[in-house]
Amino acid sequence: MGMFERDTEIYRNRDALREDYQPAKLVGRDEELERYKTALQPVINGEQPNNIFLYGKTGVGKTAGTRFLLDHLIEDAAQYDDIELTVKILNCDGLSSSYQIATRLVNKFRADSNQISTTGYPRATVYDMLWSELDACGGTIIIVLDEVDHIEDDSILYQLPRARANGNLTEAKIGIIGISNDFSFRDDLSPKVKSSLCEEELQFPAYDANELIEILSQRAEVAFHEGVIDDGVVELCAAYGAKDAGDARQSLDLLMKAGDLARDHDTDTITDNLVRDAREELERGRIREGISGLTQHGHLVLYALLTLEQQGKTPVRSRDVRPRYTSFAEQVGADPLVPRRMRDHLGELSMLGIISAVERNEGRRGGTYREYSLDMDTQMILTALEETVAQVGIHESVAQMVDQETTLSEYT
DNA sequence: CTTCCACGGGAAGTGATGGTAC
DNA sequence: GTACCATCACTTCCCGTGGAAG
Numbered sequence: 001m002g003m004f005e006r007d008t009e010i011y012r013n014r015d016a017l018r019e020d021y022q023p024a025k026l027v028g029r030d031e032e033l034e035r036y037k038t039a040l041q042p043v044i045n046g047e048q049p050n051n052i053f054l055y056g057k058t059g060v061g062k063t064a065g066t067r068f069l070l071d072h073l074i075e076d077a078a079q080y081d082d083i084e085l086t087v088k089i090l091n092c093d094g095l096s097s098s099y100q101i102a103t104r105l106v107n108k109f110r111a112d113s114n115q116i117s118t119t120g121y122p123r124a125t126v127y128d129m130l131w132s133e134l135d136a137c138g139g140t141i142i143i144v145l146d147e148v149d150h151i152e153d154d155s156i157l158y159q160l161p162r163a164r165a166n167g168n169l170t171e172a173k174i175g176i177i178g179i180s181n182d183f184s185f186r187d188d189l190s191p192k193v194k195s196s197l198c199e200e201e202l203q204f205p206a207y208d209a210n211e212l213i214e215i216l217s218q219r220a221e222v223a224f225h226e227g228v229i230d231d232g233v234v235e236l237c238a239a240y241g242a243k244d245a246g247d248a249r250q251s252l253d254l255l256m257k258a259g260d261l262a263r264d265h266d267t268d269t270i271t272d273n274l275v276r277d278a279r280e281e282l283e284r285g286r287i288r289e290g291i292s293g294l295t296q297h298g299h300l301v302l303y304a305l306l307t308l309e310q311q312g313k314t315p316v317r318s319r320d321v322r323p324r325y326t327s328f329a330e331q332v333g334a335d336p337l338v339p340r341r342m343r344d345h346l347g348e349l350s351m352l353g354i355i356s357a358v359e360r361n362e363g364r365r366g367g368t369y370r371e372y373s374l375d376m377d378t379q380m381i382l383t384a385l386e387e388t389v390a391q392v393g394i395h396e397s398v399a400q401m402v403d404q405e406t407t408l409s410e411y412t
Numbered sequence: 413c414t415t416c417c418a419c420g421g422g423a424a425g426t427g428a429t430g431g432t433a434c
Numbered sequence: 435g436t437a438c439c440a441t442c443a444c445t446t447c448c449c450g451t452g453g454a455a456g
Contacts (some may be wrong), residue, residue, distance in 0.1 A: 099440065119440055120431030295443070319418085338445060343420080359419090363454025367417030 009225070010262055010270070016222035017256035019249055023218060026068055028211040029061050032204050036069055039200040043073060043140055046083055049175025051161055051197050056204030058181050059247030063146055065204070066177065070142065077140075084139025091146040098156035102126045105143065109133035127159065131168040138171040148178040149185035154193045161196040206246025212238035215248050216255060224259065230271045233258070237275060257282055284384070287376060290352035292388040294345075297337050299389050300328045301345040302381070303398055305355060309378060310401060315358060315371035318343050328394050346372055354381065 015021055026033065036052075043049050056062050070087050077085040088108045095101055103118045106129045110116070116129065134141060143160065151157070160176055163169045178197055180186070186198060207215065216234045234255070241251030255270075257278035262270045291302070304324040308316050322339060329336040337345075349372075350357040356375040361368045374381065382399060389395060 097440080117431055119429095120433085120438090122432090122439060125432090125439095297443090317418090337443095340420090340446085341444060344444095347420085359452095361419095361453050362417080363452080364416045365455065367454095368419050368452060369417090370419080 010228045010259060010268055011223060012225050013222050014256070014259070016219045017252050017259070019252070021219070022064065022068060022071070023222075025218075026061060026065060027215045027218060028207060029065055029204070032061075032202060033065055033069065036065060036202055039202065040069060040073055043085060043142070043175070044077060044080070044083070046080070046140075048173050049140060049142060050200045051176045052178070052200045052202065053186065053198040054177065054179045054202045054204065055183060055186065056181065057206050057245045057247065059241070059245075059249035059251075060204045060206050061248065062179050062181075062204050066144060066146075066179065070144070073142075086137055086139060086141045087144070088141070089144040089146065092150045093147045095150060096152050098151060098153050098159075099123050099126060101145070101151060101156045102130050106130050106133055109137055123155075127168075131163060134163070134174065135169050135171045140173045140175070142175045142177060144177045144179065146179045147181070149180040149182040154190050157189070157193045157197055207242070207248055208246065209238055209242040212241050212246065212248060212251055216251055219252060220255065223256075224270075228259075228262075228269055230269055232272060233270050233275055236272055240275075240279065253282060254278055283376075284380060287352075287354060287381065288384040288387060290354055291381070291384045294348070296332075296334060297329070297342070298345045298348060299385065300332070300334070300394070301325055301342060302349060302354065302385065303328055303394055305346075305349075305372060305374060306378060306381060306385075307398055307401060309374040314373035316373070317360075317369045317371055318346055319369075321346065321372065331394055346370075350375075 016023075036054075039050050039052050054062050054066070067089070070089075074085055074087060077083045088105065090101065090104055090108065092101060095104065100118060102123075103116060103121075103126055106126065107115045110133065116126075121129075145151075148157075157176070157178070159166075159168075160174060163174060164172075176197060186194065186201075189197065213234055216238055220229060220234060237251045237255045237258075240254055241247045244250055254275060258270050258275045261274050261278055261281070262268070267274075291299070294302070301321065304321050305314070305316070308314055308321065308324060313320070318339070322342060325342060326336040336342075346355070346357070349355045353375060355372050357370040357372050359368065359370050360366075386395060386399070
């Protein structure tokens with residue numbers, strides 16, 4: 001027996017559950033894709049492409065549908081000698097400024113050996129680089145900006161569609177496809193940008209439970225061997241996805257995680273219980289990821305709330321979190337943040353779903369304030385903190401306190 | 413009705429960090 | 435090296451708000 005041994009194989013093709021898998025047919029998006037196709041038609045006619053704005057909640061097939069159509073568009077455009085089509089897809093997640101978008105776009109057009117740094121240049125320099133890359137590429141260029149709502153300024157969305165009119169480009173014809181799950185993003189755009197970016201608007205509605213079941217069944221059939229999935233598992237995964245705004249991605253992730261758990265445990269069937277375990281596991285991952293992205297003070301605020309929860313002092317308003325937080329900050333030799341900033345951290349934690357906030361208003365007596373409490377199991381948060389945080393001194397004493405379920409008198 | 417509270421949101425500014433260009 | 439440049443976490447300050455108290 002070697003060191004490695006093949007697992008009991010429940011998967012026929014695990015990739016079919018991945019986000020980037022492209023099934024031959026996209027379920028439940030017929031009308032949307034038909035309209036999308038019409039909006040892309042000018043490309044094949046060799047005309048200036050439409051700018052398209054696509055919106056709909058997460059996991060409703062916006063990105064999948066876009067990739068699907070653009071792959072076909074590239075294929076079909078190849079049959080016409082007079083069309084040189086280039087498609088670049090950029091996910092704007094984690095990029096907050098037009099400057100960042102511009103640097104990434106320049107790099108998309110450049111060879112791996114010739115990439116530019118994402119900081120350091122003046123803004124105008126980066127734009128000039130972008131124009132020369134676009135013109136050097138030439139032909140028809142479609143730029144897909146996925147999660148475009150992450151960009152906090154209009155600049156690139158204003159510049160790109162107008163680059164030709166403003167004389168920055170002479171060769172290339174540019175089409176922008178903006179994808180967003182934030183409905184209000186469109187309304188917040190300046191009128192100038194709105195009119196050019198939103199020439200064609202497409203809306204993808206959420207999947208209903210039946211569509212989710214159909215999608216999951218379609219993928220599961222490819223992904224798993226016969227008889228691996230218990231009755232009701234697909235429906236359960238679909239139900240979780242449907243509850244969270246018709247999100248197919250979430251349902252698929254859940255099914256895949258359940259499959260992975262089954263494989264790890266050397267069992268050959270996926271049961272309802274395994275799906276529930278998978279859900280917990282995914283939740284843990286989400287929390288861990290959220291916590292690892294926090295600053296030192298974010299962690300200290302969370303430790304403060306954690307101990308208060310442990311002592312049964314939650315829900316607690318920010319002014320009562322503060323003394324605990326400042327004492328922790330002093331223990332690790334950090335200057336405590338100003339109250340306003342500490343509240344920002346509390347708000348960030350509740351955005352991440354790690355803690356929950358309830359707004360209260362006692363009018364003239366108490367004004368408006370928020371009461372915070374932990375939204376997750378204390379032990380789970382503590383474990384996540386331990387894995388990602390190097391706040392040794394605090395962590396030890398907090399962990400001990402949680403373990404013994406005693407109240408340490410020095411933190412009152 | 414007005415008053416008042418503790419907030420949240422936003423603007424402006426600071427100083428550190430990490431980068432380019434000369 | 436110097437002169438710039440963008441970005442981040444943060445501070446400071448100010449203004450607007452919901453709703454019970456007066």
